[in-house]
Amino acid sequence: MVKVVPLGGEVDWPNDEGVLGVVGVAPWATIEFLNCFYSQVAATKDWNYPQILIDINTKIPSRGRHFDLGEPDPSPTIKATIQELRDSGATAVVVACNTAHLLFERWSKVDGIHVLNIFAAVAHDLDRKGSRVATVLSSFNLWKAAAYETYLSEVGTRYESLTEKDASRVAEVIESVKRTSTITEKDHQFLTELGKSLRNQGVDTVILGCTELSQCKEIFESRGLICVDSNEALAIEAMTAIS
Numbered sequence: 001m002v003k004v005v006p007l008g009g010e011v012d013w014p015n016d017e018g019v020l021g022v023v024g025v026a027p028w029a030t031i032e033f034l035n036c037f038y039s040q041v042a043a044t045k046d047w048n049y050p051q052i053l054i055d056i057n058t059k060i061p062s063r064g065r066h067f068d069l070g071e072p073d074p075s076p077t078i079k080a081t082i083q084e085l086r087d088s089g090a091t092a093v094v095v096a097c098n099t100a101h102l103l104f105e106r107w108s109k110v111d112g113i114h115v116l117n118i119f120a121a122v123a124h125d126l127d128r129k130g131s132r133v134a135t136v137l138s139s140f141n142l143w144k145a146a147a148y149e150t151y152l153s154e155v156g157t158r159y160e161s162l163t164e165k166d167a168s169r170v171a172e173v174i175e176s177v178k179r180t181s182t183i184t185e186k187d188h189q190f191l192t193e194l195g196k197s198l199r200n201q202g203v204d205t206v207i208l209g210c211t212e213l214s215q216c217k218e219i220f221e222s223r224g225l226i227c228v229d230s231n232e233a234l235a236i237e238a239m240t241a242i243s
Helices: 028-038 061-069 075-088 099-107 116-128 140-145 150-154 164-180 185-201 212-220 230-242
Strands: 020-024 053-057 092-095 133-135 203-210 225-227
Touching: 020 028, 020 075, 020 230, 028 053, 028 212, 028 230, 053 075, 061 140, 075 092, 075 099, 092 099, 092 230, 099 116, 099 140, 116 150, 116 203, 116 225, 116 230, 140 164, 164 185, 185 212, 185 230, 203 212, 203 230, 212 225, 225 230
Parallel strands: 020 053, 020 092, 133 203, 203 225
Antiparallel strands: none
16 A cells, blocks of 8 residues: 655645555445445545545355355455455455354454444444334345344344345345346335335334445435434444544
């Protein structure tokens, strides 16, 4: 990594500003994370934005296929990528994938760099927003693991699980977004009806527990629900980590 020293005067930035490393396993989700991250900066010049080192490696073994089919564990590759980002100058790192965090303990223990946890980031955002009852929209593997439940309980938010049918349908939406980067009209209708149903069940918060779902936020907010985007929550934590 090339280290540039601030000139001072107008061309200036904090000497202790950190560098964020991003492990991307899916292109559209990673791009959306970067949008969330940079949207926090009130920049007037390019140099006002923090430096980011990005490795979008779509060849990292599939998280879903590891759980479903017993294919190779992605953890060693993710951990090696974090080490490379650290060695290149990153001071904090994120992995822009919820399902990968089911394996967090396997890839996060890397000396010399702050590795953020997306589940914890979401819990902090729930706490800030005063959420009481939350449902998570996520990959099917994440739904089966109920991975968010412990983190939610720590901030006083009750976890309300989707039905298996709805969880399966959400997984289909995620796969569609992976292919096209957009929400189809059919999927938009399903998510709108799901938001209405959750509201009627007493749920006040929807967690977009997959980084492919960021563009769904307005659908649920229009139903009067608090919507916590895991990409956005992770971006907020990342900005704090390098500031």
